[in-house]
Amino acid sequence: MTQQDISTTLIHHPYKPPEGFDASAPGVHKASTVFFDSVKALREREWKDKSGYTYGLHGTPTTFTLEERIATLEGGAHCVLAPSGLAAISLVDMSFLQQGDELLLPDNVYGPNRAFAEGELLAWGISHRFYDPMDPADLAGMISDKTRLVWLEVPGSVSLEYPDLPALTAVIRDANSRRAKGSRQVLGALDNTWGAGLAFNGFELGADIVMQALTKYPSGGADVLMGSVVTRDPGLHRQILLTHMRLGLGVGANDAELVLRGLASIKTRYAAQDATTRALALWMQQQAPVVKVFHPALEGSPGHAFWQRDAQGAACLFSVVFDESYGQSEVDAFCDRLSLFRLGWSWAGPVSLCAPYAMSRMRTRPWAHAGHLVRFAIGLESVDDLKADLSQALDAMGAPR
Ligand SMILES: Cc1ncc(COP(=O)(O)O)c(C=O)c1O
Numbered sequence: 001m002t003q004q005d006i007s008t009t010l011i012h013h014p015y016k017p018p019e020g021f022d023a024s025a026p027g028v029h030k031a032s033t034v035f036f037d038s039v040k041a042l043r044e045r046e047w048k049d050k051s052g053y054t055y056g057l058h059g060t061p062t063t064f065t066l067e068e069r070i071a072t073l074e075g076g077a078h079c080v081l082a083p084s085g086l087a088a089i090s091l092v093d094m095s096f097l098q099q100g101d102e103l104l105l106p107d108n109v110y111g112p113n114r115a116f117a118e119g120e121l122l123a124w125g126i127s128h129r130f131y132d133p134m135d136p137a138d139l140a141g142m143i144s145d146k147t148r149l150v151w152l153e154v155p156g157s158v159s160l161e162y163p164d165l166p167a168l169t170a171v172i173r174d175a176n177s178r179r180a181k182g183s184r185q186v187l188g189a190l191d192n193t194w195g196a197g198l199a200f201n202g203f204e205l206g207a208d209i210v211m212q213a214l215t216k217y218p219s220g221g222a223d224v225l226m227g228s229v230v231t232r233d234p235g236l237h238r239q240i241l242l243t244h245m246r247l248g249l250g251v252g253a254n255d256a257e258l259v260l261r262g263l264a265s266i267k268t269r270y271a272a273q274d275a276t277t278r279a280l281a282l283w284m285q286q287q288a289p290v291v292k293v294f295h296p297a298l299e300g301s302p303g304h305a306f307w308q309r310d311a312q313g314a315a316c317l318f319s320v321v322f323d324e325s326y327g328q329s330e331v332d333a334f335c336d337r338l339s340l341f342r343l344g345w346s347w348a349g350p351v352s353l354c355a356p357y358a359m360s361r362m363r364t365r366p367w368a369h370a371g372h373l374v375r376f377a378i379g380l381e382s383v384d385d386l387k388a389d390l391s392q393a394l395d396a397m398g399a400p401r
Helices: 006-011 039-044 061-074 085-096 111-124 136-142 165-177 234-247 253-263 266-285 304-310 328-337 383-395
Strands: 078-082 102-106 127-131 147-153 187-191 209-213 227-231 290-294 317-322 353-357 373-377
Touching (some): 061 078, 061 209, 061 227, 061 253, 078 085, 085 187, 085 209, 085 227, 085 234, 111 127, 127 136, 147 165, 165 187, 165 304, 266 290, 266 383, 317 328, 328 353, 328 383
Parallel strands (some): 102 127, 102 147, 147 187
Antiparallel strands (some): 209 227, 290 317, 317 373, 353 373
16 A cells, blocks of 8 residues: 555544543534444434434534533433524424414514514414413413413523413413314423523423523623533424424534533532622612612512522623602713723623613503612622622613702
8 A cells, every 4th residue: 555645644543532531621522524434324313313423513522511401400310402592493493384374472482483483484474473471361361272382481591580480380280181082282392591590490390491591690691602402202392303403503622611611610600600690680769860679589570479489590781760750861862971891682691781671662561660670680799799889880871860
C-alpha cells in the first residue's frame, strides 16, 4: 500500500474516548455521521432504540445523557430535546394534532404558543379556542369531540395567575372517560418552564406531556436556547420521537453540554432567585406608584391558595401594574432609567430583566387593570443593589396624580 497522504491520515487517525478517565462532566460527543462496522450493522441499527447510535439527528452520548437527566428532573420516563422552548411547543402540537382537530389554550398562554396556533395551525385546518385557566368549569364546557390537545401553563407567563392544575387535568380525564373506547383521547400538555421540574411534579398533578424551555432554569446562563418534551407513556413518546425525526429538530452537542453544566446548580439557583424575587415583589407592593403586584406567593395574587397547596418554591418572575395616572411613556421611562435591570426577553439567567407588556392585546377576555404592566425577571444580583436600582427609577416617577 502506498504511503497515505497526511490529510487522510489525520482524518482516519484511530480515536476512541479514553478508558480509565473519570470526571463529573460528561464528554461532548459531536457527530452527524456515526460509523457502522459492517453493512449488516448499518441495516440492523434501529434509530428509535437508544442502546445504540445511528445518526447525529437521533442523538449522541451527550444528548442522550441530557435527555435522561431532564426526564429525571421532570419525574418522567422519556425525553426528546428540541432547539428551543418554542420548538418543543410546536413539536407537541405537530405530534398530536391533525386537520379538523381543535386545540384549547389558556387565555394567559405564552404569546408565541398562541402565535403558532394562529399563524400555522389554523392554515393546516386545526382550530383553537381560549379557556379561562382560573375556571375549570370553563375548560369543561369547551372540550368537544374535536378537542385533541389542551395546553396548561402554571402560572400564566406574564400575569402569573396560578391555576388549579389538578382540577384542570381532572376535567381532561373526565372528558376522556366519556369518550368511546378506542377513540382518540384528549391530551394535557403542561408548559413547565416556571416550575422547572422543581416546584412540583407535572405528571403527579395530572399532565400527560411536560414541556420545558431549557433556555431558562436548566441552562441558567442566558446563553443557549433549548426545549424538552417529557412523557411517561411510551406510546406518546414514540409519536413525539417520530415527528421530531421527520421535522429534523436535532440539537447540537455544545449546546447540550451548556445545559448539562447548568443543571448541576439548578436547585440552588432556583432557591436563590426565588428568595430575591419574593423580597422585591413584597417591597414593590409598598411603593406608591404600584397598585398591584402579581406573584403567586403573595396573598391576593390570583391563585395564591393553589400555589400554597401545590408548589414548593416559585420562579424568578413578578409583574407590577402601575397606577393608571402614569401614561405609557412614563412607565417606559421608568424601565429606561433602570441600570442593573436590562431590557430584554427571557428569564432565569444571571442578569435581572424587565419588559413592559400591553395586556389588553394579549387576551381574548377583558383585562381588569387600567394601569400599565411591567414584568421583572430577577437574576442573581444582590437584593439590596436591585432594590436601590428600582428605588431610584420609582423616585423619578413622582407620586401618582
Ligand atoms: C413560559 C415559556 N414557555 C416557553 C418559552 C419558549 O422558550 P424559548 O425562548 O427557548 O423558545 C418561554 C420563553 O420565554 C416561556 O417564557
